[in-house]
Amino acid sequence: MRRTWGVIAVFLAAVLLAGCTTNSGSSVSSDSGNSSESVSGGVAPAAGDKASVTGTTGDVNTSSRDVITTGSLSITATDPVKASESAVTITEQAGGRVDSRSENPATDVQPASANLTLRIPSDELDRTLAELKKLGTLNFVTLTAQDVTQQSQDLDARITALTTSVDRLLALMASATTTADLISIESALSSRQGELESLQSQRDYLADQIDYSTVQLELVAEGTVAASGPDTFWSGIIAGWTALVTALGGLLVGLGVALPWLVLLAIVGTIVLLIVRMFARRRKAA
CATH class of the missing domain: 3.30.70 (Alpha-Beta Plaits)
Known part of the structure; x- marks a missing residue:
């Protein structure tokens, strides 16, 4: 009987020991899984976020812009x-x-x-x-x-593509064996070369506009451009007098331009008036 209880006790101890071992393994596995998840879900994205930030807007090289x-x-x-x-x-x-x-x-x-x-x-x-x-x-x-950076890059790309096409046509022309092929290649080559020269001309003009700024310079004499408005009574009088003199000067200039025409009209009007009076006197005498 005692041996039976002893066997039972040993059996129960073995079962309990196996259960503890299983729980311990599950805990380690779970912890390992959590640790692995933490590495893949936390550290890796953080490293990725850090890698995506390479600079600020102040680091942009503006010298590369046209x-x-x-x-x-x-x-x-x-x-x-x-x-x-x-x-x-x-x-x-x-x-x-x-x-x-x-x-x-x-x-x-x-x-x-x-x-x-x-x-x-x-x-x-x-x-x-x-x-x-x-x-x-x-x-x-x-x-x-x-x-005009995008426009410059577009022209450069089209020029490169057309240059490659022209070189290819020149190679085909050198190996052409029939007259028909030669004529066809020459026609295509002439068209591509004309387009290429047009694009190169546009690119040269654009490069000149980029390399050299265009400034319209106006030089005027003193008094031509009005300064700030009068801020005192006497400066107001001076400004008003200056405006009056300027207006009278313009009026005199206009009168001088119109005077010859006025004289001519007066002479013509006098001649017409004399003719009308002469005909009126003849009618009365008749």
Whole structure:
């Protein structure tokens, strides 16, 4: 009997020991699974997020962009014609050129002025504008930038594709065996070369616009561009007197232009009146 209970006790101890071992293995497996899930679901995405952030907007290299800059500049100078010569010198020293230039010396009717179209290297634009502003009193300056990077890249891609096509046609022409094939290849080659030259011309023009900023420079004499409005009683009187003199001067100029026509009309009217009176007297005498 005691041996029976002893066997039973040993059996129960073995069962309990097996159960504990099973629970321990399950716990380790679960923990291992959680650990594996933590690595794949937590650490890996964090590393991925960190890898996706490579910089900020301030790190963008703007020098790789193609930009066309245009602007206008108005300056009041003591002698606009002389200032125009200085503007040409400043532009040429910066490596630029003058595309157009017109000068109007002072006369009794109009003050002196000058207008220039300057092509200034884009990397010298700021320094050149600073030099031009020293020619007199700055009235206004405006600058506009247009990003044409996509247009430039599109032209480059089309030129590359057409160049490859032309080279291929030239190779086919060299190996052509029949007259019909030769004529067909020449026709296609002529069309592709014409299109390629047109695209290259567009690209050269665009490159010139990018490399050289276009600035319209206006030089005017003192008093041509009105300064700020009068802020005192006496400055108001002076401004009013100046406006009156200017208006009377314009009226006199207009009268001088119309005077010859008025004289001619008066002479014609007098002749017509004399003829009418002469016919009236003849009728009365009859």
